[in-house]
Amino acid sequence: MEADRKLVRKIAALAMLGLSGEEEAEFARDLNIIMGYMNRLAETNTDGFEPMEHVVPLINVLRQDIPEGFGDRNGLIGCAADVRDDCYVVPSVVDDL
């Protein structure tokens, strides 16, 4: 169970979710149950079946390179909780990757 909680902590960090201790325990338990059920999947032979990422048989759906503005800029920026000088505000970021 401790291993599961460690895993949950690692996943939560990737997913940027801050979890309480109680949530961590709950999700560790659920993950255990769900993964237990899904283990059967791993044993299934899927030889000859390519991964299917799309159900639509479409290719090359492209647009012409022609400008089209959105117009309602206030409507967009208005959705943000913190805006200054027409920019979105975030806490200081120093590491520039």
Next chain:
Amino acid sequence: MSIQDLTIKEASELLRRRKVSSRELTESALDRIRRENGRINAFITVCDDLALSQADAADKRLAGGDGASPLCGVPMGIKDSICTRGVRTTCASRMLEQFVPPYNATAVESLLASGSVLLGKLNMDEFGMGSSSEFSIFGSVKNPWDTGRVAGGSSGGPAAAVASGLCCFALGSDTGGSIRQPASFCGVVGLKPTHGLISRYGLVAYAPSLDQIGPITSDVTDCALVLDAIAGHDPRDPTSANREGEDYSQGLNRDKLPIRVGLPREYFGPELNKDVKNAVFKAVSMLEEAGSSTGEVSFPSTEHAISAFYLISSAEASTSLGRYDGIRFGYRKTGAKDLEELYQLSRSEGFGREVKRRILFGTHALSAVYRDKLYNKALRIRRMIARDFSEAFESFDVIVAPAYPETAFRMGEKTGNPLKMYLGDIYNVGANLAGLPALVVPCGLDRRGLPIGIQLIGKPFSEKLLLRAGYAIEKRVGRLRPPRAGEESSEGG
């Protein structure tokens, strides 16, 4: 007759003959929402003023005479996962509680262009993740047939609103049964169209390769009328099908329906409730009565459908929901001391338990170590399931399935056990994984008097055939209406 129980077709005829105005219809619907919504909790947001001004505009159009769509002046509700310009779109989440999109979903745009009147936004499971509409920050949706029971989910609000006559019709969205199961629980018609038939632009993503918008209506004819208005190519959705339009509402009533109906052996096992099984079989016999032939078919990959579905949908959700970071829109934790804290707290406070559970599960399924074993494996199973269907369609035109193993369950019955909740979707997820159209039509009541739906799954873009088959059943079953206990008591008091 009560105005609220009108179908689109009936309302449209009254509007055309000027027996009633859209304003009257709309006012009466708003009034009913005021009285009834407390009991059902189907609406999250009601936009009185907007609705009335749209109704007036519709009345003008109707007065102008011909050319108006059958939807003109007809009041509707939209699931709160579908963006409406200027009307807050919450996905039943704290994350989007204050979110007012500056754009419409394409489907909404089409309906508004037809002259439909937007009454408001409908309750659901947060971000579409659930099968009971209990995971909503606005509280659970109650089943109009028995308010101690769930309305189904995630489109519980749309199904309950249509069943209880709070709106003439509604749009829902379906990722793994989210239109069909609540339609079945509430005794209304619900269609999950072929993937790509209806633009997803403006539908807040849960799992893009599975999500589809679809109508929830009182009857099959209405379903076809709504489909007529919203189906079609949209250049803003690259997965939208570019094909010639069809007239879905024409020729629904057929004397003879000589189609081949397939019953998957795996769908009628011991987990299926007896009343549901009997009602579905009875509906199949109605199709036979109309001239169809019936045969058995096997879907050996059914046992993996739930696993594949939850892996794929959670994986897609985990990345699709990354954008909720508190910066450009949505809930933002104030006073975060650094960037990481802003992300972590905004997200953990903005999302509910079930959403977090699926994000975590999906993140796990995509992580470098597990991607091949989990996510990619699920994509292979997906192809296997799609092949099961396409092989079946060599011998059959329509596959019949229950919409759910049982009728509406009690509030709280499954919320503590996620796996149990997931397993219920077994008959629904196949159509999403394979991108197929699937229609749910009421086909009877169980011994408690709760509605049962039959599911008809078809080949890609065979909506018209499904609607004809659904019509044949509906004609024989008749329209189911929930008891109006709440209404009577409030009127009596």
Next chain:
Amino acid sequence: MEYEVVIGLEIHAELKTATKMFCGCKNEFGAKPNTLVCPVCLGMPGALPVMNMAAVEYAVRAGLAMNCKISSFSKMDRKNYFYPDLPKAYQISQYDLPLCTDGHVEIDVNGKYKRIGIERIHLEEDAGKLIHDAIDHGSLVDYNRCGVPLIEIVSRPDISSPEDARIFLETVKTILEYTGVSDCKMQEGSLRADVNLSVRRPGEPMGTRTEMKNINSLHAVQRAAQAEAKRQAAVIRSGGRVIQETRRWDDARKESFPLRSKEEAMDYRFMPEPDLVPLVIGQEWLEEIRRSIPELALSRVKRYIDDLGIPRYDAHLITQSRFLADMFETAAAACGNPKLVSNWIMTDILRRINEDKDFLAASGLDGQNLGRVMLLLDKGEITPNSAKEILDILAREGGDPDAITEKKGMRVQRDQNLIARAVEEVIAQNPKAAADYRAGKEKSFSFLMGKAMAALKGRADPVQVRELLLRRLKE
């Protein structure tokens, strides 16, 4: 040499499309913050990306120009990570099926041709811009750049010196400019390079590599590589071990610094982009794109050297810009003396370009009229001074070189009598100089020659003047 350097570059180039990769917002530098945005590039709920056809074609063009195989089937993927400049928390990029693979670029290192392998070129979207410390305890984000199409060019670790790294980047830059794929404005960040570098003793397997990100000048790449090679060698020499990490190159301080190691967090959880359908580049489309690619710089360099006798150094300078190279070729064809044209480009034209980098674009001078000026000069119809003057006029207001020559009376004087008269006058007016020359003072001859040319307003054939002057002085 004690250590060998092994370098690979990852080059990000913004594509010169009119609009962004997945929406109709303008792809433009320098606009007011957050004015070139829409629901799609802000990653708003429900918005969907639609791929820009020009971006695909530009990427394929770049791939063809770098001798890549163009994948007939390719798809987009989501690369997931959280950062404020990345609105969707994923970058739409390409993971396992990039558009272009297995190419190479030939570079010219002082006459020695080397081949640098290109592992892949893939399409992806750019991120927004963070304005650091613009406010107390906070940064500001501008999403105008967000969603601008990029190609990422990944070289093989075939580069064996910091200088070669610079030349490789320069060559790639020229290719992208020739093909019109990118304007490669490094100072605006539209071309940036990551340097992957390791060192090893000759014959040993590859060492541990480090990565320096987002270097945005040609020389900074060379300097960063030099410094990093030196640093790694010093680490090993002192018995240490190079650790795999990402470093930031500070070109002002000529030093690199380790960035916080994020090895644990760098799980990008790649997933095929469900909102976008695959790309299938058919033969016909491919050929159409191939036809849009001009002859590239290095091929021209070789041709200029081998066929036209132009010095290597000159050939490189002239081909650095496609515009200039095209101008050269047109002028050389019009004049028939490529060396003369190249000499004039190397001196006169490049000086003008150095004084004003937009000179060529704004000027009335083009290959055709430059060639005709050179032809007049080559035939001795005008003097070099006149040629300069005509070029000035052409640059300012354009026009016809022959007409200008006539109008300004610049045609070289060939009338024997006229020249003889001028020579006689000069000797008569400068008796002392004439006497000095006759007495053996060679220097006086150039003085008299200068006077004679001046009397003829510089428009006589100097050979003719010299001949006549000598003859008269010796009489």
